[in-house]
Amino acid sequence: xxxxxxxxxxxxxxxxxxxxxxxxxxxxxxxxxxxxxxxxxxxxxxxxxxxxxxxxxxxxxxxxxxxxxxxxxxxxxxxxxxxxxxxxxxxxxxxxxxxxxxxxxxxxxxxxxxxxxxxxxxxxxxxxxxxxxxxxxxxxxxxxxxxxxxxxxxxxxxxxxxxxxxxxxxxxxxxxxxxxxxxxxxxxxxxxxxxxxxxxxxxxxxxxxxxxxxxxxxxxxxxxxxxxxxxxxxxxxxxxxxxxxxxxxxxxxxxxxxxxxxxxxxxxxxxxxxxxx
Numbered sequence: 001x002x003x004x005x006x007x008x009x010x011x012x013x014x015x016x017x018x019x020x021x022x023x024x025x026x027x028x029x030x031x032x033x034x035x036x037x038x039x040x041x042x043x044x045x046x047x048x049x050x051x052x053x054x055x056x057x058x059x060x061x062x063x064x065x066x067x068x069x070x071x072x073x074x075x076x077x078x079x080x081x082x083x084x085x086x087x088x089x090x091x092x093x094x095x096x097x098x099x100x101x102x103x104x105x106x107x108x109x110x111x112x113x114x115x116x117x118x119x120x121x122x123x124x125x126x127x128x129x130x131x132x133x134x135x136x137x138x139x140x141x142x143x144x145x146x147x148x149x150x151x152x153x154x155x156x157x158x159x160x161x162x163x164x165x166x167x168x169x170x171x172x173x174x175x176x177x178x179x180x181x182x183x184x185x186x187x188x189x190x191x192x193x194x195x196x197x198x199x200x201x202x203x204x205x206x207x208x209x210x211x212x213x214x215x216x217x218x219x220x221x222x223x224x225x226x227x228x229x230x231x232x233x234x235x236x237x238x239x240x241x242x243x244x245x246x247x248x249x250x251x252x253x254x255x256x257x258x259x260x261x262x263x264x265x266x267x268x269x270x271x272x273x274x275x276x277x
Contacts, residue, residue: 002167002174003201007186007194008252016259017187023266024226030273041272045265048230050090053214055233059083085122090211093118097219107179107195107219109172112204115215117143119208126207138206145169146206160247162203171202179220188224192217193258197246217258227269229262 031038051059051066061069061083065076070091075084093115105111120142128138141147145168151161163171175198182191196217203209218228231239242257 002170003198005174005178005182005194005198007182007190008255010252013190013252013255013259016256016263017189020187020189020226020259020262020266023263023270027227027266027270027273030270034273037273041269044272045228045230045269046091046094049094049214049218049228050087052230052233053211054083054086054090056231056236056239057086057210059086061087082123086119089119089121092121093211093215097215097222100219101222107176107216109169109176112172112176112199112212112216113143113145116205116208116212119211119215120205123207141206142208144206145172145204148206150203150206154244160244163201168202168204171198172204175199175202188220188226189259189262190255192220192224192262193255194251195220196258197243197251197254200243201246221262226262227266229258229265231258231261232264235261 031041047067047070048063050070051061051063054061054066060079061076065079066087069075069084069087075081096115096118100111120140123140123142125137126140128136138148146165149161149164151159154160175195178198179191179195196213199213199216200209205212214231221228238257242254245251245253
């Protein structure tokens with residue numbers, strides 16, 4: 001049986017979505033007043049999104065490193081080459097998202113597999129532990145659903161196991177059907193946050209699930225004519241705690257966290273547009 005997805009509703013979430021709508025309107029007004037700044041602001045957002053999303057997964061590249069690499073094509077001494085590969089892949093995945101929105105492609109399992117394959121392009125294998133605790137390697141299988149169970153070690157020492165591989169296809173089919181079929185009465189920011197959490201809950205791929213969840217969230221926002229949100233690396237501990245709260249049945253905590261990230265990102269973009277105006 002697949003999980004039934006129900007969008008949360010509360011006075012707190014309604015208040016945050018109202019602020020998101022206000023900030024979005026103010027941002028659009030500022031963009032109209034200073035159209036020459038808009039391409040630079042969007043470029044900064046793309047770099048920040050790429051740098052922070054990869055850093056959450058362990059990348060050593062900061063904003064300046066990512067900017068330098070994506071603009072100049074030059075690596076930074078002392079940083080792993082894989083981190084630069086991840087930066088390139090993520091930036092290209094963002095470009096694909098905008099193409100998807102422009103061409104009005106629906107969210108589908110095929111699209112999510114395509115995005116995962118792009119995020120993991122050039123990654124052939126991943127580190128793993130065998131049953132004796134010895135380090136080894138396993139195939140990355142970009143764009144293919146996982147064939148082995150995956151789990152995470154929690155701060156309290158317990159193991160959290162994600163959806164079993166046998167149930168991934170059904171859970172993913174249900175997720176994309178919910179994304180495409182959820183009533184318009186659900187605010188797109190809430191829909192985006194819920195999609196984010198459920199993709200992490202399922203963890204359908206061998207790797208790249210966190211980055212894909214954040215890409216999916218922002219695809220839904222952009223499609224709704226909202227700006228993408230950045231989950232900051234500096235908020236990583238709170239982010240992971242909010243995800244764990246969802247695992248315990250408190251999905252509202254994660255949705256609230258994601259909505260506040262959207263609100264904070266919009267405030268930053270508004271400041272960039274207004275600076276010196």
